[in-house]
Amino acid sequence: MPAIRLFGLPTDINSSFERGAAAGPAAIRVQLWSDRGNMASELGPELGTDIAFTDDGDLALTEDTRRDDAMIRRHVALVREDGEIPLALGGDHAVTFPLVEAAAACFGPLNILHIDAHPDLYDDFGGNPRSHASPFARICEAGHAARLVQVGIRxxxxxxxxxAARFGAEIVPMAGFIPDAVPVLDGPLYISIDLDGIDPSAAPGVAHPEPGGLTVRELLGVLHKQTAPIVGADIVEYHPGRDVGDVTAILGAKLVRELAALIDRNGHLEG
Incomplete structure (x- = not known):
C-alpha cells in the first residue's frame, strides 16, 4: 500500500479578504498529534500503525508566488520519486494549482474532486490571476483537469x-444536496478540501464562512464512496484566528486521518 507524506504550505499571500491561513498547517498538526484524540480513521486503519505515514513539516515558503510554486512542485516530485502520495495542508487555496500541476506532470490530466463553498474559477480576482479565488481556472486552462467535480458550492x-460552463466544471450545489448526487470518479484522482465547504457551525475557522454548507457526515460520505487511486490531496483555508475552541483544527486533523485511510484503501497508481 502507498506511504503518505504530509507537508504544510504556510502561505496566505494570495488571500483576497483576510490573511491568516498561513498559520493553518501548524495548528492542524498540533491537533493531529494531540493526546485529545487518537490515530484511528472511520475506515478502520490507524495512522502510523496500519498506514505508512510521514510528516515532513512545513516547507520554507517565501511569499514570492513564483518561487513558492516551484518549491511546491519540487517537493511533490521528490515525494513521487520515493513512491509516496503527497497530502498537503494549506495555506490558502492558491497552493492547489502547483500541487495539481506537479501531480499532472506525473499522471497526465487528473479527475479532481473539489470541496468548497466557492468554485474558485475567477479569471482573476482583484487583478490577481493567482488569487485563492482562481486556482481552478488556472488548472483548467493548463489542461490539468480531465474532469472537475465541485461539491458544496453555494x-x-x-x-x-x-x-464553469467554459471549462466544463460539474457543480454539485448545496441547494437540494444529497451525497448520491456526487459521482464516483475514475483515477487518477486528486482531492482538494477547502474547509469553508463545510457548514460554519462545524468549521468556523475560515476567512470566508458561508452558511448552508456540508455537514461533516455528508463530507465523509462523499469521500468514502470514492474508490479510485488517489495521487494527491490537500486541506486548505484553515484560519486559526477565526476558530472557536479549536474545533476546525480538530476537524482538519480528522480529515488528514480520513484522507490517509482512503488513499491507503484505494491503492497505488504508478506515475
Missing part, C-alpha cells in the same frame, strides 16, 4: 457560472 455568481 456562492455561484454570474462570472463563475460562465467560467
Amino acid at each position: 456562492t455561484l455568481n454570474r462570472h463563475c457560472r460562465e467560467q
Whole structure:
C-alpha cells in the first residue's frame, strides 16, 4: 500500500479578504498529534500503525508566488520519486494549482474532486490571476483537469457560472444536496478540501464562512464512496484566528486521518 507524506504550505499571500491561513498547517498538526484524540480513521486503519505515514513539516515558503510554486512542485516530485502520495495542508487555496500541476506532470490530466463553498474559477480576482479565488481556472486552462467535480458550492455568481460552463466544471450545489448526487470518479484522482465547504457551525475557522454548507457526515460520505487511486490531496483555508475552541483544527486533523485511510484503501497508481 502507498506511504503518505504530509507537508504544510504556510502561505496566505494570495488571500483576497483576510490573511491568516498561513498559520493553518501548524495548528492542524498540533491537533493531529494531540493526546485529545487518537490515530484511528472511520475506515478502520490507524495512522502510523496500519498506514505508512510521514510528516515532513512545513516547507520554507517565501511569499514570492513564483518561487513558492516551484518549491511546491519540487517537493511533490521528490515525494513521487520515493513512491509516496503527497497530502498537503494549506495555506490558502492558491497552493492547489502547483500541487495539481506537479501531480499532472506525473499522471497526465487528473479527475479532481473539489470541496468548497466557492468554485474558485475567477479569471482573476482583484487583478490577481493567482488569487485563492482562481486556482481552478488556472488548472483548467493548463489542461490539468480531465474532469472537475465541485461539491458544496453555494456562492455561484454570474462570472463563475460562465467560467464553469467554459471549462466544463460539474457543480454539485448545496441547494437540494444529497451525497448520491456526487459521482464516483475514475483515477487518477486528486482531492482538494477547502474547509469553508463545510457548514460554519462545524468549521468556523475560515476567512470566508458561508452558511448552508456540508455537514461533516455528508463530507465523509462523499469521500468514502470514492474508490479510485488517489495521487494527491490537500486541506486548505484553515484560519486559526477565526476558530472557536479549536474545533476546525480538530476537524482538519480528522480529515488528514480520513484522507490517509482512503488513499491507503484505494491503492497505488504508478506515475
